[in-house]
Amino acid sequence: MGAILTILSAALMTAANYYGHLYFLNWFALLPFFYYIYIYSPEINYRKIFLRGWNLGFWILFFSANFLYYSIKLYTAAASITVILLLILLFSILSLIYGLFFIIYFYLQQKLFADKSLSAFFFAGCWTLFELARHYLFFFFPIANPAYTQADFSSFVQLAAVGGIWLSTFILIFVNGLFFQIIFQKKFKKIIILGLIIILIFGxxxxxxxxxxxxxxxxxxxxxxxxxxxxxxxxxxxxxxxxQANIELTLKAASKLNQTGLIIAPETNLTFDFGSDKYYRQNFLDRVAAELKTPIQIGSLAAKNTGSGRYNSSYLISARGEIVSRYDKNLLLYFGETYPFKDLLNKYTPYYFSSLNAGHEKKIFKSQGLKWETVICSEILYPEYVKVDRGEVDFIVNQTNEAWFQDSRLLKNIMWQAAVFRAVENGIPVIKTGNKSYNGIIYPSGSYQKVNPGTNYHILNFEIPDSK
Structure with missing residues (x-):
């Protein structure tokens, strides 16, 4: 029974990562787990609470990150069972911190409170600090924060403007605790606090x-x-x-967008090395000058003149076919663009693992009076990295290639939900375009417009202050 209740809580916590309209499930997702540890089997020691927390964490990560199966299998061509075992090992290791969290929480609860029942406020505060610690300790794994499941709850997501995902996490977990106290601990006065939170959200x-x-x-x-x-x-x-087909797709679609102020293509939409392949690069630049009237931002895995290796790069090209600016992705995706212990993996496994080079600076692109910051693919998942001054940029661009993860609904939703929070947090639009992804524009209010994937060129309209 305990395992079923634990898995049920994890499933409810992550359901909206698959179907955004199920965000409401996360408001009572922890009730089965709370019931398990406080009512069904309350006699526990530190060993038991560690194992229960570890188990909960494993299933949260399993439901949140199973899309990694596709990228690892595609990148390594390993057997399915090998990839599955690798993911089980990965999730088992990363979920240890959940077990450690519950040990610390129960220790503090016993020291600070005479009543051994759940304290909703204290638990929510501890969980929020735990998520903050997990975000920075496991910086290579920036997913599974429950706040992101609320991206389609337009009223609630407004709180991100003042407290980011951390305030959202606290309130979400706090309400879970209040529901448990009201329903199972019969603390009906907590309804007043619940009502005040509802007033806060909508007010x-x-x-x-x-x-x-x-x-x-x-x-x-x-x-x-x-x-x-x-x-x-x-x-x-x-x-x-x-x-060549990728080049033609880009230029043909761009020719339909000449009336716009800027054209943005997906991450690595050009599959030749834009940095070192002089023939294809010059041919592309010449065609831009001949066929386009608008600057275009493209993506490529590109080398540099100094050093070896390639970068995940974004280039801004003028309508005259000149390279205006370049941004190299700084925060590489683990288990996709870079691998920890790469030398050991190559030595002791039959598979070859290689990594891209990371960039070292952020870049503000400028063209025709517009200023914007580009983040590539998974960089959108880092709120502290996607932090801009509204006086310096007009919008944020997120170029992605989510085909690495086959056609995963989970990954698409996670990326889109993160973009929603980044738009609200920064108070400026986020424009998202990619391959095998959800694309469109997210406004500072958190409302958004997704484009039809059946067409490969689209025009987005929005407003910015006339002067900065």
Missing amino acids: FANYREQSRPVSSYNNKQKIEIGIITSEIDQQKKWSADQL
Whole structure:
């Protein structure tokens, strides 16, 4: 029974990562687990609470990150059973911190409270600190924070404007605890606190809505941005036969977007080395100059003149076919773009693991009066990295290639949900375009417009202050 209750809690906590409209399930997701540890089997020692926390963490990570199966299998060509065993080992190791959290929480609860029943406020505070610690300790694994499941709860997500995912996490876990106290501990006075939280959520959302047209936005400039999207399988995309087709797709779609102020293509939409392949690069630049009237931002795995290896890069190219700027991805995706203990893996396994080079600086792109910051793929998952000054940039661009993870609904939703929070946190639009991904624009309010994947070129409209 305990295992069933634990798995049920983990499933409820992560359901909205698969189907965003199920966000409400996370508001009572911990009730089965609370019931297990406080009522069904309350006589526990530190060993038992560690194992129960470890088990909960394992299933949360399993439901949150099983998409890694596709990238590891595609990258290594390992047997399915090998990949599954590797993921079980990975999730088992990463979930140890959940067990450690519950040991610390129960120790503090026994020292600070005479009543051994759940303290909703204290538990929520501890869980939030735990998520903060997990985010920085396991920086290579920036997923499974419960706050992201609320991206479709438009009123609640407004709180991210003042407290980011950490305030959202605290309130979400706090409400879980309150429900448990009300239903199982019969502490009906907690209904008052629950009511105040509801008033806070919807009251703050209404306040933001009413205060949105502030004076700095009285004079607005209407912007049209074109995005190119694609639905190409990863293996096909990187085949030699597809190289020219990728170029043609980009230029053909871009030619339909010449009336916009900027055209943005997905991460690595060009599958030749834009840094070192002079023939294809010059041919592409010449065609941009001949066929386009608008600057275009493209992606490529590209080398540099100094050093070896390649970077995951984004280039801004003017309508004259000149390279204006380049950004190299700084935060590489573990188990996709870089591998820990790469030398050991290559030595003791029959598979070859290689890593990209990481960039070392952020870059603000500028063109035709527009200023924006680019984050590539998984960088959108780091709130402390995607932190911009509204006075310096007009919007954020997120280029992705999610075909690495086959056609995973889970991964697509996780990336989109993170982009929603980044838009609200920074108070500026996030434009997302990619291959095999959800694409479109997220506004500072958290509302969004997804584009139809059946077409590979799209025009997005939004407004920015007329002057900075």
